[in-house]
Amino acid sequence: AMEEVCAKFVSQKISKTRWRPLPAAALHPPDVFATGSWDNEDNRISIWSVGDLGNAGVNGEYQGEPQLLCDIRHNGDVMDMQFLDQERIVVASSTGTVTVFRHHQNNQTLSANHRWEKAHYHVDQDTSCGGAACTGVICNNPEIVTVGEDGRINLFRADQKDAVRTIDNADSSTLHAVTFLRTTEILTVNSIGQLKIWDLRQQRNEPSQIFSLTGDRVPLHCVDRHPNQQHIVATGGQDGMLSIWDIRQGTIPVSLLNAHEAEMWEVHFHPSNPDHLFTCSEDGSLWHWDTSTDVSEKPSFLHQGGRSTTYFSHNTINHSVVSAWLSNDPTKDRMEITNLIPNQTLSVNSLDILGPCLVYGTDAEAIYVNRQLFA
Amino acid sequence: QVSILSAMELIWNLCEILFVEAAAAGPLLLRLLDWVRLHVCDVDNMVREVLSSENPSKHELFWNVVDVFVLQGRMDEARHLLSKEASANPTSVNMYKILDDLMKKMPMPSLGNTQTLTEMELKWQHWHEECQRYLQDGTFASNSHMESICKILLGDEDAILEKKELMTTWYHFLVTRLLYSHPTVKPMELRFYAQSSMDLFLGGESSPEPLDTILMAAFEFEMHQVIKECSIALSNWWFVAHLTDLLDHCKLLQSHNLYFGSNMREFLLLEYASGLFSHHSLWQLGVDYFDHCPEYGRVYLELHIERIPLNTEQKALKVLRICEQRQMHEQVRSICKIMAMKALRNNRLGSALSWSIRAKDAAFATLISDRFLKDYCERGCFSDLDLIDNLGPSMLLSDRLTFLGKYREFHRLYGEKRFSEAARLLLMLMTAHIAPCSFWMTLLTDALPLLEQKEVVFSAEQTYELMRCLEDLTAQKSDKQKFQGEDVETVKVEMLRLALARNLARVIIKEGTLEGS
Numbered sequence: 001a002m003e004e005v006c007a008k009f010v011s012q013k014i015s016k017t018r019w020r021p022l023p024a025a026a027l028h029p030p031d032v033f034a035t036g037s038w039d040n041e042d043n044r045i046s047i048w049s050v051g052d053l054g055n056a057g058v059n060g061e062y063q064g065e066p067q068l069l070c071d072i073r074h075n076g077d078v079m080d081m082q083f084l085d086q087e088r089i090v091v092a093s094s095t096g097t098v099t100v101f102r103h104h105q106n107n108q109t110l111s112a113n114h115r116w117e118k119a120h121y122h123v124d125q126d127t128s129c130g131g132a133a134c135t136g137v138i139c140n141n142p143e144i145v146t147v148g149e150d151g152r153i154n155l156f157r158a159d160q161k162d163a164v165r166t167i168d169n170a171d172s173s174t175l176h177a178v179t180f181l182r183t184t185e186i187l188t189v190n191s192i193g194q195l196k197i198w199d200l201r202q203q204r205n206e207p208s209q210i211f212s213l214t215g216d217r218v219p220l221h222c223v224d225r226h227p228n229q230q231h232i233v234a235t236g237g238q239d240g241m242l243s244i245w246d247i248r249q250g251t252i253p254v255s256l257l258n259a260h261e262a263e264m265w266e267v268h269f270h271p272s273n274p275d276h277l278f279t280c281s282e283d284g285s286l287w288h289w290d291t292s293t294d295v296s297e298k299p300s301f302l303h304q305g306g307r308s309t310t311y312f313s314h315n316t317i318n319h320s321v322v323s324a325w326l327s328n329d330p331t332k333d334r335m336e337i338t339n340l341i342p343n344q345t346l347s348v349n350s351l352d353i354l355g356p357c358l359v360y361g362t363d364a365e366a367i368y369v370n371r372q373l374f375a
Numbered sequence: 376q377v378s379i380l381s382a383m384e385l386i387w388n389l390c391e392i393l394f395v396e397a398a399a400a401g402p403l404l405l406r407l408l409d410w411v412r413l414h415v416c417d418v419d420n421m422v423r424e425v426l427s428s429e430n431p432s433k434h435e436l437f438w439n440v441v442d443v444f445v446l447q448g449r450m451d452e453a454r455h456l457l458s459k460e461a462s463a464n465p466t467s468v469n470m471y472k473i474l475d476d477l478m479k480k481m482p483m484p485s486l487g488n489t490q491t492l493t494e495m496e497l498k499w500q501h502w503h504e505e506c507q508r509y510l511q512d513g514t515f516a517s518n519s520h521m522e523s524i525c526k527i528l529l530g531d532e533d534a535i536l537e538k539k540e541l542m543t544t545w546y547h548f549l550v551t552r553l554l555y556s557h558p559t560v561k562p563m564e565l566r567f568y569a570q571s572s573m574d575l576f577l578g579g580e581s582s583p584e585p586l587d588t589i590l591m592a593a594f595e596f597e598m599h600q601v602i603k604e605c606s607i608a609l610s611n612w613w614f615v616a617h618l619t620d621l622l623d624h625c626k627l628l629q630s631h632n633l634y635f636g637s638n639m640r641e642f643l644l645l646e647y648a649s650g651l652f653s654h655h656s657l658w659q660l661g662v663d664y665f666d667h668c669p670e671y672g673r674v675y676l677e678l679h680i681e682r683i684p685l686n687t688e689q690k691a692l693k694v695l696r697i698c699e700q701r702q703m704h705e706q707v708r709s710i711c712k713i714m715a716m717k718a719l720r721n722n723r724l725g726s727a728l729s730w731s732i733r734a735k736d737a738a739f740a741t742l743i744s745d746r747f748l749k750d751y752c753e754r755g756c757f758s759d760l761d762l763i764d765n766l767g768p769s770m771l772l773s774d775r776l777t778f779l780g781k782y783r784e785f786h787r788l789y790g791e792k793r794f795s796e797a798a799r800l801l802l803m804l805m806t807a808h809i810a811p812c813s814f815w816m817t818l819l820t821d822a823l824p825l826l827e828q829k830e831v832v833f834s835a836e837q838t839y840e841l842m843r844c845l846e847d848l849t850a851q852k853s854d855k856q857k858f859q860g861e862d863v864e865t866v867k868v869e870m871l872r873l874a875l876a877r878n879l880a881r882v883i884i885k886e887g888t889l890e891g892s
Contacts, residue, residue, distance in 0.1 A: 012656075013656055013659075039655060039656040039690070040655065040656055041655055077686075077687060077689075077690075079687070079689070094686060094687045122721040122722075122723075123721055123722060132721070133686075133687045133688065133689075135688075135689075149687070149688055149723070149726070150721070150723070151723060151725070151726075169759075171725065171761065172723065172724050172725030172726075172758070172759035172761060172762045173723065173725030173726045173728070173729050173762065174688055174723070174725075174726045174729070190725070191688070191725070191726055191729040192725055192728065192729050192732075192762060192765070192769075193767075194761070194765060196761075207761070210761060210765065212765050212767065213767075214767075215767070215768060216732070216767070216768055216769060217729075217732065217765070217766070217767050217768075217769050219729055238692070262696050263692060263696065282692075282693065282696055346659060347693065363659055363693075
C-alpha cells in the first residue's frame with residue numbers, strides 16, 4: 001500500500017541508495033542505508049536510519065521516516081557505491097577517484113578511510129584534466145573491483161595502497177557496470193552492448209567470453225547475477241530493455257523484455273527471493289518483476305490501485321529446477337510486472353532491496369523507503 | 376522584522392484572498408482576519424507565555440494578551456481569559472459579565488447564506504449602540520483595561536492606535552479597524568481604508584517599506600503594480616513568476632502582448648527558467664517550465680540545453696533523453712558530436728562510435744573508421760578488436776564502417792585459413808566499391824599472399840577482376856608518377872602484375888583441365 005512507502009525530500013539529487021548489509025545471524029529487517037548525491041557543487045555521502053515501525057520519531061515524524069545519522073562531503077558525483085562490510089562503504093566518483101569511507105557508529109560520524117586517486121583516468125596520469133569517471137564498483141571483502149569511462153578495470157584490496165591489478169584499455173568503449181560472477185570472475189557491460197566475463201586468475205588482459213545483443217548494439221548500463229543460479233544474468237539497456245542471459249550457452253540473450261521507455265539504470269535480483277527482480281529507469285518508473293507462480297503467494301501490494309499489470313499467459317503448477325527466468329515458452333510461465341511508482345516524475349536513479357525492504361532515490365531530490373514489500 | 380519567505384507568504388495569501396478567491400463583502404473580513412492571525416506572529420511568544428503560566432490572570436502581560444485577542448477578533452479566547460480574571464476578582468464580576476455578554480453577542484459576517492449583509496448591518500448597528508450606552512454610563516470606569524476594550528469594540532481609532540505595539544503592523548491595524556467599524560466592507564472600498572490606516576499607523580515617523588508598497592498595491596487591486604513592485608523588491612524571479620502564472624490561470628491578467636511577442640506570464644516564466652539553467656543541478660526543473668511556455672519555450676530550451684556542462688557520460692545521456700523526448704534532433708546530434716569528439720581525443724574509439732550510433736551520425740562514424748584504418752596501416756594490426764569484431768548491424772551506419780568490419784573479417788578468414796572465402800570477400804570489397812580508393816593498394820597487397828598460395832585460390836574470372844582493379848588504380852596515378860622511376864609503389868605494382876599473370880596462367884590451365892576419372 002502507498003502508506004507503507006515513506007518519502008523524504010533531501011534537497012539533493014540522489015544517484016545511489018544502498019542498504020547496509022545485515023550481520024549473518026540477524027533476525028530483524030535492515031534499518032540503515034546509505035545514499036550518494038550527484039550534480040551538486042557539494043555532493044554528500046549520507047547514512048540514514050529507518051526506525052522501528054509504529055514509533056513516532058524524535059520530532060514526531062511518522063514511523064519509518066528516514067533520519068539522517070551522519071554525512072560527509074564527497075568530491076565529484078557519486079557514480080556507484082557498495083558496502084564493503086558493516087562499517088565501510090566504497091564510493092566511485094566522477095573524478096576517477098575511489099574512496100573507502102568508514103562509518104563510526106559510536107559517535108555517528110563518517111571519515112575517509114582510504115582513497116585511490118586517479119584510479120580511472122584518460123591517456124596519461126600526469127595530465128591535469130585527466131580524470132575519467134569511475135562508473136562501477138563491486139566488493140567482495142577485501143577485494144574491490146572498479147570500472148570506468150576509460151575502459152579500465154582495477155582490482156584493489158581494501159588494505160593495500162596500490163592496485164593489485166589493472167587492465168588498461170580492457171574495453172575500447174565505456175564500461176558502465178561490474179559485478180562478481182564467481183569469486184574469481186567478474187562480469188562487465190559496456191556502451192556497445194557487450195557483456196564480458198573476465199577471469200581474474202588469468203594473467204592475460206582479454207575477456208574469457210564476450211556476449212552481445214543481437215540487433216543494434218544498444219549500450220548496456222547495469223548487470224546483476226542470479227543469487228543461486230550463477231549462470232543466469234540480467235542486464236539493462238539504454239532503450240529500457242531487460243535482457244536475461246544464460247552464460248552457459250550461446251552468445252546472445254535468452255529473453256528480451258520490453259519495459260522501460262528510457263535508460264534502465266539498475267537491475268537487482270532479490271538476494272533471498274530471486275523469483276523477484278527489480279529495475280529502475282530514467283523514465284521515472286520502478287518495476288517489480290515477479291515470476292513466482294502461486295496466486296495466493298502474491299504480495300498484497302500488487303492488488304492495490306495505481307499499478308499496471310501485464311500477464312503473459314496461463315500459469316504452471318510446478319517449476320522444478322529450471323528457473324522461470326530462462327523459460328522462453330510463454331505458455332508455460334506467467335510473469336507479473338508492476339510499476340511501484342504511481343506518480344512518475346523524474347528519473348529513479350538507484351534502488352536496493354534486502355529482505356522485505358526497498359529503498360530508492362530520484363532526481364526529484366527524494367528518497368523512498370518501503371519496509372513491507374511482501375506484506 | 377519579516378523574513379523574505381514570510382513576506383512572500385504574506386503577499387501570496389493576500390493575493391489569494393483578494394484576486395483568486397475574490398472574497399465579497401462579508402467573507403472578505405473573515406478572510407482578512409484569518410490572514411492577520413496567521414501572518415502577524417510577533418506576539419505569539421507572549422501569548423504562549425501567559426497561557427502556560429500557572430496563574431495567567433496574575434501575569435503582568437495578562438491584559439496585553441486579552442487585548443491581542445480582541446484586536447484579532449478572537450472573541451472566544453478573549454472571553455476565556457477574562458473568565459479567569461473574573462474568578463480571581465469577585466468585585467469586578469458584574470463588569471466582567473457585561474463585557475463578556477457584549478463580546479458574545481458581537482455580530483460577525485457569516486460564510487454561508489444564513490444572513491444577508493443588510494441583516495448583519497442592522498444587527499451590528501444595534502449592538503454598536505448597546506456598547507455605546509454601557510460606555511457612556513461609566514460601567515467600566517473603574518477598570519481602565521476593560522474600558523479600553525469597550526472602546527476598541529466601538530471602533531475608537533485612538534483606543535485602537537494605543538495598542539500599536541501589539542498590532543506591530545499597519546495592515547493589522549487596518550483589519551482591526553475594519554472589524555470594529557466597517558465589518559461589511561466591500562473589496563473596492565479597501566483602498567481608502569488601507570491608505571488611511573497606513574498613514575495613521577506610521578504617523579509620519581517612518582516611510583513605507585517595499586513590503587508596504589506591495590501590500591498597498593494589492594489592497595488597491597492593482598495586480599500589475601503588485602507584480603512590478605515584487606519584481607523590483609525581490610532578488611529572483613521565483614515568486615513573481617509563480618504568482619503571475621497563478622493569476623494568469625485565473626484569467627485575471629489582461630493578456631496584452633509585450634512588444635517582444637510573448638505575454639507577461641510567459642516572459643516571467645522564461646526569465647525564471649533561464650535562471651534555473653544557470654544552476655548546477657536545477658536545470659532539470661527548468662525543462663518543465665520551458666515546456667509550459669507555448670511561444671518561446673522551445674527556442675529557449677534549445678539554446679540552453681546545449682550549454683549544460685557535461686562532465687560525465689551519464690549526465691550527457693540524461694540531457695539527450697530530454698532532447699529526444701521533444702524531437703530536438705539538432706541538439707541530439709550536436710551533443711553526441713561533442714561527446715564523440717571528447718572520446719576520440721581520449722583515444723576511446725569504442726565510446727566515440729557508440730555516440731555516433733546514438734546520433735545516427737554517419738559522417739562521424741566514417742571519421743572513426745578512418746582512425747582505425749590509419750592505426751592499422753601504421754601498426755600493421757588492429758586495435759580494439761573487441762569492437763570491430765562485434766559491430767553487428769551498426770556496421771551499416773556508414774560505408775567506411777562497413778568496410779572496416781568487412782576488412783577485419785577478411786583478416787579473420789585468412790587467419791582461419793579459409794582462403795577462398797577470404798579471396799571472395801577481398802574482391803567484393805573492391806568491386807562493390809565498399810573500400811575507399813585510398814585503401815585499394817593495401818587490399819591488392821593483401822591479395823599477394825593469396826596469389827602465391829600453392830593451391831590456386833582466385834578463379835580466372837576473379838583474376839581478371841583483380842587485374843582490372845589494378846589497372847584502374849594505376850591509371851589514376853600514372854600522370855603523377857610518370858617521372859618518378861623506381862619507388863616502392865612502382866615495385867609493388869610490378870610484383871602484383873607478375874603475381875596476377877602467374878596466377879592467371881595457373882588457373883587457366885587448372886580450369887581447362889578435365890577432371891581425371
